Amino acid sequence: MRILVIEDEKKVASFIKRGLEEERYDVDVAADGQIGLNLAMANNYDAIVLDVMLPKKDGFAVVNTLRSAKIATPILMLTARGSTEDRVTGLDLGADDYLSKPFHFEELAARLRSILRRSSVEKSTKLHCGDLMLDAVSHTAFRWGKEIELTSREYSLLEYLMRNKGKIVSRSMITQHVWQYNFDPETNIIDVYIKRLRAKIEKPGSPKLLSSIRGVGYRLRESNDVASDDSDGEEE
Ligand code: CA
Numbered sequence: 001m002r003i004l005v006i007e008d009e010k011k012v013a014s015f016i017k018r019g020l021e022e023e024r025y026d027v028d029v030a031a032d033g034q035i036g037l038n039l040a041m042a043n044n045y046d047a048i049v050l051d052v053m054l055p056k057k058d059g060f061a062v063v064n065t066l067r068s069a070k071i072a073t074p075i076l077m078l079t080a081r082g083s084t085e086d087r088v089t090g091l092d093l094g095a096d097d098y099l100s101k102p103f104h105f106e107e108l109a110a111r112l113r114s115i116l117r118r119s120s121v122e123k124s125t126k127l128h129c130g131d132l133m134l135d136a137v138s139h140t141a142f143r144w145g146k147e148i149e150l151t152s153r154e155y156s157l158l159e160y161l162m163r164n165k166g167k168i169v170s171r172s173m174i175t176q177h178v179w180q181y182n183f184d185p186e187t188n189i190i191d192v193y194i195k196r197l198r199a200k201i202e203k204p205g206s207p208k209l210l211s212s213i214r215g216v217g218y219r220l221r222e223s224n225d226v227a228s229d230d231s232d233g234e235e236e
Pocket of ligand 1: 007008009051052053054
């Protein structure tokens, strides 16, 4: 397990590094946001511990750039005590968890173990839902033995739905995970994408996979229902 610690306060950085090394992690330390970002882009870390207040590039810019570049390395952000706004910003940008300074090393280690566990589940590369298959390495989807042509946004949406197979995902969850920013909740952009995706992954006579749960969100699941021409997949 290789961890990148991006932290400019020397004392804090070496305290984290020492502790993690005692737990047998390999640790690299970057003292500013730019160096940290370069290291994170160039290496395949298992997780990143990322301070918010950093010289050159702050922690938010780092997490934002990594997620925009589709680098999914789990990130634990270190935020100032009591700054709810920082926590929300970090999570919205794609951080996996946060820890307020000052913290006990035991808590950092526990948070890290938890995001590493989550990411090993998420890393599985072949996802299935009935006869729909998605390959998260090549970013391709197949059904009826054929590749389904998807735009990158449609692909991200489908991957998110498949990773949450059987669960209802709300529109705001989709916004956060697929668009990674917040837009006007009144916009119908998600409905438009769901409709396009449904037209590609379902056809009359094949089992229906994607349902709309009125007023709540959407759910992808294996089902024995057969999609019909006029089905709009509405469930209550
Ligand atoms: Ca700092």
